[in-house]
Amino acid sequence: MSASIVIAGVGCVDATGVSGTGGIDARWDDLGVTPGGTARTYRELCGRPHPNSRRLDLASRALVMAAAATGIERIVPPDARASTALLVESLRGSLETDRRFAASLANEMVDSGAFPYTLSNMGLGEVAIAHDLRGVTMSLSIGPGVDGDAFAEGLRLLEHDGEARFAVVAHLECLETPCAGIAADFAAIVVLLAVAPAARSVLPMPASPAGVFASLASAVREL
Amino acid sequence: MSPVRVSVAGVGLVTALGAGDAALEQIFAGACGITERIHTAGWRAPTRVAAELDREALGGRAPDDPLVPAVVAARAALTAISASRAAIPLVLASTKADLSGLAGAPPGDGFGLHARLADRLVTQLELGGVLACVSAACASGLAALALAARRIATGECERVLVVGVDVLNEFVMAGFGALHALDPQACRPFDASRRGVSLGEGAGAVLLSGVAGESSGVALTGAGGANDAHHALRPSPDGLGLRLAVERALRDACVAAADVDVLHLHGTATPSNDASEARALGDAFGGTTPPAFGSKGQIGHTLGAAGVIESIIACEALRRGVVPRNVGLETPDVDTRLDLTTTPRRLGRARCAVKVAGGFGGVQSALVFEA
Numbered sequence: 095m096s097a098s099i100v101i102a103g104v105g106c107v108d109a110t111g112v113s114g115t116g117g118i119d120a121r122w123d124d125l126g127v128t129p130g131g132t133a134r135t136y137r138e139l140c141g142r143p144h145p146n147s148r149r150l151d152l153a154s155r156a157l158v159m160a161a162a163a164t165g166i167e168r169i170v171p172p173d174a175r176a177s178t179a180l181l182v183e184s185l186r187g188s189l190e191t192d193r194r195f196a197a198s199l200a201n202e203m204v205d206s207g208a209f210p211y212t213l214s215n216m217g218l219g220e221v222a223i224a225h226d227l228r229g230v231t232m233s234l235s236i237g238p239g240v241d242g243d244a245f246a247e248g249l250r251l252l253e254h255d256g257e258a259r260f261a262v263v264a265h266l267e268c269l270e271t272p273c274a275g276i277a278a279d280f281a282a283i284v285v286l287l288a289v290a291p292a293a294r295s296v297l298p299m300p301a302s303p304a305g306v307f308a309s310l311a312s313a314v315r316e317l
Numbered sequence: 318m319s320p321v322r323v324s325v326a327g328v329g330l331v332t333a334l335g336a337g338d339a340a341l342e343q344i345f346a347g348a349c350g351i352t353e354r355i356h357t358a359g360w361r362a363p364t365r366v367a368a369e370l371d372r373e374a375l376g377g378r379a380p381d382d383p384l385v386p387a388v389v390a391a392r393a394a395l396t397a398i399s400a401s402r403a404a405i406p407l408v409l410a411s412t413k414a415d416l417s418g419l420a421g422a423p424p425g426d427g428f429g430l431h432a433r434l435a436d437r438l439v440t441q442l443e444l445g446g447v448l449a450c451v452s453a454a455c456a457s458g459l460a461a462l463a464l465a466a467r468r469i470a471t472g473e474c475e476r477v478l479v480v481g482v483d484v485l486n487e488f489v490m491a492g493f494g495a496l497h498a499l500d501p502q503a504c505r506p507f508d509a510s511r512r513g514v515s516l517g518e519g520a521g522a523v524l525l526s527g528v529a530g531e532s533s534g535v536a537l538t539g540a541g542g543a544n545d546a547h548h549a550l551r552p553s554p555d556g557l558g559l560r561l562a563v564e565r566a567l568r569d570a571c572v573a574a575a576d577v578d579v580l581h582l583h584g585t586a587t588p589s590n591d592a593s594e595a596r597a598l599g600d601a602f603g604g605t606t607p608p609a610f611g612s613k614g615q616i617g618h619t620l621g622a623a624g625v626i627e628s629i630i631a632c633e634a635l636r637r638g639v640v641p642r643n644v645g646l647e648t649p650d651v652d653t654r655l656d657l658t659t660t661p662r663r664l665g666r667a668r669c670a671v672k673v674a675g676g677f678g679g680v681q682s683a684l685v686f687e688a
Contacts (some may be wrong), residue, residue: 125431139453146549149549172371174560179542180544185430186430186433187430187431187452190516191538192413192488195492196488198363199487199488200493201461204361204491204492204495205495206492206495206496208497209492209493209495210496210549210550210677212413212492213412213413213452213454213677214452214489215452215453215676215677215678215680216449216454216546216549216677216678217681218678219544219545219549219678219679220549220676220678222544222545222546222678222679223546223547223548223549223679225546226546227544227546228543228544228545228546228557228558229542229543229544230460230463230542230543230544231453231454231460231542231543231544231678231679231680231681232451232453232460232542232680233451233453234449234451234452234463235414235430235431235432235435235450235451235452236432236450236451237432237436237447238432238449241543243449247464250471251466251467254470255465255567257568261518280598313333
């Protein structure tokens with residue numbers, strides 16, 4: 095792994111709350127909301143509204159809050175935002191929203207608001223809008239037990255792209271309602287990678303991308 | 318892109334206009350595969366037409382299973398080389414790869430799990446494993462090709478098979494219908510009368526190779542990506558995201574805009590997308606663009622498969638030295654700097670093609686192919 099790339103921020107959203115190296119640390123109980131929050135939660139955490147707060151699905155909302163918790167708004171300078179890459183990995187993708195939209199097919203009115211969010215890259219688009227990021231954007235579907243593909247791809251982009259100095263890489267699982275033997279799972283972990291010296295390191299770079307999101311989330315919770 | 322030349326070693330495609338060379342003949346002859354809905358007729362969607370695959374030609378096997386067209390396309394691409402398939406990994410591109418949960422199977426078995434479809438494809442074709450499954454909306458195919466090329470360029474792989482696939486289902490048709498994005502008739506990209514998308518289905522496969530001597534004569538020399546950071550569904554009216562993607566791809570390939578001979582467009586036929594795309598390309602090329610064409614007026618919008626299928630068509634334009642006409646286009650109604658072909662045009666020089674695509678979530682992609 096390249097020594098010139100650092101972890102500039104980590105943000106986590108899970109069943110307990112939102113935390114990150116960017117200064118946000120809040121429990122859902124303290125915010126008075128159920129896990130995942132509401133359309134207002136982002137504003138309460140970040141001091142400004144997300145442009146699309148009202149229409150975001152749970153997964154996208156988790157991703158934008160986790161991204162904010164990295165401190166991205168403070169860390170990535172305006173002149174680096176046009177090339178900042180965005181990558182997310184997920185096993186279930188948008189399954190929660192898929193099910194919501196599929197259920198609406200039986201109704202007279204199809205849930206048009208849910209349909210776009212059945213694409214697993216939509217949350218990245220909302221992160222891009224929130225922070226004016228215009229780099230390469232990619233969603234990866236991973237197999238069971240995989241953790242770190244998006245991180246590794248982010249490193250490749252920073253090492254070989256030649257233009258990007260920052261990459262937002264994320265692991266997202268968002269199944270609120272158990273189904274067909276699949277347990278509920280709710281976690282959005284966002285890591286902000288940077289090419290040194292564009293940002294300082296907040297946590298050590300792991301030796302391997304395998305398992306990186308889980309280990310960084312644990313590290314953040316212990317801070 | 319890198320010291321390693323990433324060649325297009327083999328291709329395969331399955332579309333509403335048939336498969337392989339027969340499909341390419343139809344496309345370059347200006348045929349249209351968007352017809353009255355038959356297989357999808359029972360599904361709720363405000364359109365009479367779609368670009369459906371010929372189920373009989375596919376052997377009538379599990380017609381809604383994306384594995385079927387994916388295997389046909391992939392096998393065709395793999396015939397180009399004699400290397401062991403066990404050494405070739407797969408990159409899959411799709412929007413909603415596997416929606417079998419909608420058809421009665423438990424949701425966890427399907428509902429868009431790309432990894433499951435990729436595993437089935439690897440098993441069926443005896444490939445070396447799954448390298449990645451990419452879902453970047455309607456730019457999935459280009460993003461997957463870019464990822465695969467990067468793996469070859471970095472020396473991690475010698476060859477990668479990229480397969481893009483999506484099949485029609487009620488989920489997608491009703492969704493686009495609910496967004497008022499479907500044309501009731503066959504779509505007319507870039508035309509003044511355009512009213513939206515015609516959905517299609519299909520599969521495309523490209524075998525990329527960094528091994529000397531394994532080439533169809535075209536190489537993937539540059540890739541660029543961007544995000545509009547503008548709106549979840551609508552492209553930026555100023556086309557900034559796509560312009561950035563094209564400029565990045567050209568820089569990656571070390572190619573000047575003036576060296577590009579043909580453009581293959583995204584051209585969905587929605588009023589906003591076509592207008593944004595035309596402006597972006599006019600800005601990226603700093604004036605009149607190279608001759609430009611799209612294929613969605615012929616084979617519909619094949620979503621996650623579109624980028625791979627249409628990249629094959631772009632490469633074919635280089636091979637033939639011909640730019641086909643834009644089917645459905647009579648009265649162009651976009652930025653006039655976009656040089657849209659209304660009749661087939663022979664190229665004086667056919668060395669470099671640029672292929673572009675965009676999708677929901679603001680994603681934009683561009684690739685450079687050189688003969």
